[in-house]
């Protein structure tokens with residue numbers, strides 16, 4: 001698998017091939033800079049807002065991307081490109097004929113190429129979206145784990161060879177803590193075939209990064225079992241180092257602070273000469289190197305860093321390729337803005353070339369006005385030769401006839417999932433979930449196929465979120481078989497944790513970002529591997545916040561999975577403190593591509609769990625979130641309308657037409673609502689009792705109906721409108737949930753009814769449930785007070 005790639009097609013000599021790679025470099029530098037220039041200075045600007053773009057960030061990784069895309073990558077490799085190099089990536093695809101000129105011209109425009117590579121918006125050529133720095137890098141490690149999982153479970157497509165997962169990272173991405181969480185987790189799972197290529201331009205957004213930082217970082221990588229390859233110097237410098245005085249020159253560069261190096265780069269040849277002569281002018285060897293050079297030549301020598309020397313980059317990538325599957329970090333020294341007028345300037349991150357600078361650059365690139373987008377313009381190659389070269393590039397081969405974004409057959413989900421026998425028992429939704437998953441884990445009958453596709457994961461809360469019985473049935477995944485020592489020693493334990501490549505649970509350390517990155521990677525199994533996984537992740541509800549950016553990132557890529565967060569709210573009363581969650585229902589409402597639910601009872605949960613496994617496979621479906629609780633509730637015996645539960649709410653007691661009041665509850669506060677309702681009915685016999693399973697779905701449906709009506713569909717309506725019609729126009733709606741009451745407050749706007757929303761807007765107090773519900777206004781008295789206030793108007 002890792003054998004070096006044959007270098008050439010017969011007709012192209014090695015030398016010519018390298019020349020053509022240099023031509024491609026020029027082209028990518030030009031096109032990326034021009035795309036951004038066009039968007040900012042040529043295209044009409046309708047709103048006066050800065051369009052932006054990052055010419056300097058693009059310039060620093062031109063050679064790295066050229067080496068990868070035009071020489072080293074194979075179609076089966078999957079890549080995360082650093083966000084600010086989006087235009088370079090688009091330009092590379094343009095040369096391959098996989099990106100249109102129209103999209104390039106429309107960079108950062110509605111419908112045009114996105115500012116940062118986006119799976120959903122830019123289409124199938126993008127393997128991983130990037131934007132929130134650090135996450136695109138880290139997901140490659142988890143994606144590699146999932147690739148192994150798919151392969152070891154025999155689910156991979158036989159026509160696709162195993163590939164490598166590669167990130168091209170900005171050096172400042174390594175400031176993000178999620179990188180180190182991912183490294184540690186990757187080490188535990190013995191992740192293979194991951195490359196992180198760091199564009200080490202020693203600049204972030206604000207400034208030049210501290211010296212010696214990378215010495216530390218290099219050590220960290222090695223400690224985590226990575227190979228580290230430093231690509232520091234290009235061949236010009238290496239040749240100079242071999243001459244008399246060369247060692248002195250090398251030492252001077254090695255000792256040069258990052259900020260000085262950047263400043264000298266910006267200033268150019270004369271400044272280099274002055275600085276070098278001040279320190280090394282008495283060394284005859286050094287003088288013999290420097291003196292014959294023009295300022296431009298000297299500048300070219302001093303900026304000949306490894307990451308700009310395509311032959312060096314290719315050589316190092318190939319060597320790592322041949323060395324095997326060890327995860328490898330390449331530290332490629334570069335200059336931010338290389339080849340552009342603001343090269344090395346510390347403020348260049350968002351710098352844009354002026355019109356005048358662009359004219360000079362255009363001349364330098366031999367581009368005639370009006371020919372800016374021509375692929376051949378300014379190149380020293382015929383169309384036939386360039387085409388021949390591009391056709392010979394390994395990455396030019398199509399991964400599959402359908403392209404890079406794969407499709408997978410749907411896994412059949414039985415009409416109804418087995419429901420635990422709960423009648424007469426007090427059961428929590430969390431325990432109900434655990435029981436149902438354990439039953440699915442038996443894999444009997446029509447559950448067999450579905451069970452084989454479920455992969456669970458949890459950041460050290462597997463047992464405490466009730467995944468234990470499922471794991472006992474299906475085992476823990478590991479690339480290597482590892483025995484359960486406790487079991488072998490016949491020590492009693494409820495958990496059987498033997499690890500095998502067939503296991504279906506991936507155990508993670510406590511790092512919620514890792515959970516969401518892994519869910520994201522597993523949730524992309526269909527487009528990346530052409531097979532379906534049904535990923536399920538469990539986490540404590542408050543700690544969704546801890547991984548929130550990675551959760552949003554997974555949804556942004558349209559990854560499909562089920563998130564189960566439990567326990568939640570202030571209902572885990574004595575546990576108290578920061579384990580209580582208040583804001584999560586609002587997160588569920590505001591998250592795009594994530595359908596969020598909170599059932600009260602196990603019969604609702606059974607409907608929603610089934611729905612989740614189905615919905616995550618639908619073309620216009622999404623990921624699903626179930627917020628659960630450990631509070632044990634009496635389970636009703638009733639017949640539910642699944643469509644209503646899925647749409648977000650159902651009447652437990654229908655209100656009489658024109659009712660003045662209704663009570664609505666969500667989640668584990670159902671008993672308080674039921675008790676209050678019994679008393680309320682003495683006052684208002686027509687009152688209704690509404691079970692809310694998803695303010696998120698109700699709200700989404702309501703927004704959609706409003707948009708449809710404004711768009712001319714006058715009869716468009718939605719579930720929440722239908723639910724609330726039977727109440728009087730000015731009726732009162734007292735709502736209650738164990739979460740921020742704003743999640744329900746909007747219900748009054750649906751039909752102009754008056755909402756009194758109850759729910760904690762503070763948290764952190766320990767106590768038993770009675771005290772806590774009283775303190776936060778969730779007990780029956782509080783509900784009745786709210787009803788009285790509401791009835792009084």
Ligand SMILES: Cc1ncc(C[n+]2csc(CCOP(=O)(O)OP(=O)(O)O)c2C)c(N)n1
Nearest residue numbers: 057084131132133170171172173203204205
């Ligand atoms: C999580 C996150 N925080 C902040 C930003 C804003 N931001 C964009 S780029 C950048 C610095 C990037 O520096 P580096 O990774 O070194 O990239 P390069 O120098 O190649 O442009 C920052 C802070 C972001 N995109 N994501």
Ligand SMILES: [Mg+2]
Nearest residue numbers: 171172203204
């Ligand atoms: Mg940088």
